Amino acid sequence: MSSEFELQQTADGVQLVWTAGPKGIKPLHLDFRAGKSGYRAVNSSLKSESLIKALGITGKRKPSVLDATAGLARDALMVAAFGSSVDLIERHPMVRILLQDALERGRNGTDKIADCCRRMQLLEVEHVKQVSSEQYDVVYLDPMYPKSGKQRAQVKKDMQMFQQLVGGDEDANDLIAPALDAAKFRVVVKRPDHADFLGQREPNTQIKSKKHRFDVYIKQGFEQL
Numbered sequence: 001m002s003s004e005f006e007l008q009q010t011a012d013g014v015q016l017v018w019t020a021g022p023k024g025i026k027p028l029h030l031d032f033r034a035g036k037s038g039y040r041a042v043n044s045s046l047k048s049e050s051l052i053k054a055l056g057i058t059g060k061r062k063p064s065v066l067d068a069t070a071g072l073a074r075d076a077l078m079v080a081a082f083g084s085s086v087d088l089i090e091r092h093p094m095v096r097i098l099l100q101d102a103l104e105r106g107r108n109g110t111d112k113i114a115d116c117c118r119r120m121q122l123l124e125v126e127h128v129k130q131v132s133s134e135q136y137d138v139v140y141l142d143p144m145y146p147k148s149g150k151q152r153a154q155v156k157k158d159m160q161m162f163q164q165l166v167g168g169d170e171d172a173n174d175l176i177a178p179a180l181d182a183a184k185f186r187v188v189v190k191r192p193d194h195a196d197f198l199g200q201r202e203p204n205t206q207i208k209s210k211k212h213r214f215d216v217y218i219k220q221g222f223e224q225l
């Protein structure tokens with residue numbers, strides 16, 4: 001529940017504190033230059049990133065992307081690092097504040113992360129169904145994973161906090177139809193290996209990585225792009 005959480009302004013930006021959380025959980029401070037995601041955004045190669053392949057981004061082709069379940073925008077940062085513009089939709093108000101704050105800080109500077117953050121924009125709308133038909137080349141969905149006993153035991157502390165904040169996205173199946181409407185070329189859904197297809201809808205193809213898979217729904221080829 002959100003009342004268990006508090007946003008605090010610090011000299012380095014906004015941080016989220018889980019006031020009712022277990023001991024040892026640090027505040028969540030989103031910084032696109034820090035941690036694994038920042039490193040990957042600067043150093044990854046096209047060949048090694050399944051997400052980028054699934055979205056259809058190549059050296060020459062940079063489709064516009066809507067990330068309709070933005071979360072902490074780690075995936076969106078990677079997409080922007082490969083040159084696509086990424087609009088973000090996030091419905092949780094506290095996550096939106098963290099995102100907006102991190103994006104504004106991220107845009108300051110002349111480094112690659114600043115370029116990426118300038119290609120990322122948090123939208124005012126809170127659901128992909130509010131987006132016009134075929135407004136984006138590609139729509140990306142990564143709702144919270146459905147629960148599995150094994151997975152719960154493995155969840156890291158910072159992710160426990162995030163899960164407690166945003167909940168289980170029980171309505172995730174409702175995302176696929178409006179996402180297909182908003183996309184011109186394709187929709188990509190990130191799923192854990194054990195999960196059913198989103199909305200029981202079979203994808204045209206899948207790209208598998210070590211921890212999860214990307215289900216790809218193709219509306220038309222990229223020839224027109």
Ligand SMILES: C[S@@+](CC[C@H](N)C(=O)[O-])C[C@H]1O[C@@H](n2cnc3c(N)ncnc32)[C@H](O)[C@@H]1O
Nearest residue numbers: 069070071072073074075090091142143144166
């Ligand atoms: C697993 S997280 C996304 C993680 C993200 N891909 C990343 O790289 O950080 C899922 C996020 O989607 C948001 N979300 C779920 N359903 C949504 C919906 N229908 N509209 C907007 N946001 C949604 C949740 O609040 C949560 O923050």
